[in-house]
Amino acid sequence: MTKHSQEPPILWFYEYKGERKGGVGESEIIGLIENGTVSHGTSVWKKGFSDWTKIEDTELNIHLDKTSPPPLSGEHVNNTVVWILAFAPIIGYFLEWVVAGAINSSEWKAEKAMAEAKYFYITIILNVALSYLDEKRLSQAGHNTEKFKGMTWLVPVYLFQRAKNLNHNMAYFAVWIVSFLLVLSA
Structure with a gap:
């Protein structure tokens, strides 16, 4: 019997009211997008990122467009x-x-x-x-x-x-x- 090594889930961290929150899994961060806690302009980070990034500049941006248009620039x-x-x-x-x-x-x-x-x-x-x-x-x-x-x-x-x-x-x-x-x- 071989043990399959399972890769740990990618954890997302996000900024909320000036505080670092997380790590949460991808489904949880998507839920935060859907309920409006995380939106355009929110800074996020995950392992592999060199620094905090606006959520619209990550692969999660496809979930933003489902909920609402971006804010006026x-x-x-x-x-x-x-x-x-x-x-x-x-x-x-x-x-x-x-x-x-x-x-x-x-x-x-x-x-x-x-x-x-x-x-x-x-x-x-x-x-x-x-x-x-x-x-x-x-x-x-x-x-x-x-x-x-x-x-x-x-x-x-x-x-x-x-x-x-x-x-x-x-x-x-x-x-x-x-x-x-x-x-x-x-």
Whole structure:
């Protein structure tokens, strides 16, 4: 009686919310694709790969096309909201002045209210609302926003992660930082 040496199954590892998961067999990774846990843009690795690879660049890509089309590429995503968000610190500061002028009976009281940052929440609400809206639009464009979905309240981190995820340059991130610093110095 001869023993047949059976080759061990190939185990796949995948990135999920910034963590390495796996190893799972091929049927399990296909199941993860089918249920949406693993999708376009997810990094995967198996023995024989020199580094982590996007799943669409592996033999598993045939299973992706069965479930959904790929997300819109970075150049096809509407960036109007993110550019408004980039200037949101300045826009918010202007809105704070408008509210201070409307609520207070004199220019002096409005200036005092602004000096005391009584209406700072207006800028915060504007920034978070625009981040949230932009994240929803990215999700509708087919992008997996799970990696940075919870960051919409922390705008610079959100903008950085968004630029990385869409392979954009960091222009809107830099504009937000400059806008924020300008408002701080005002």
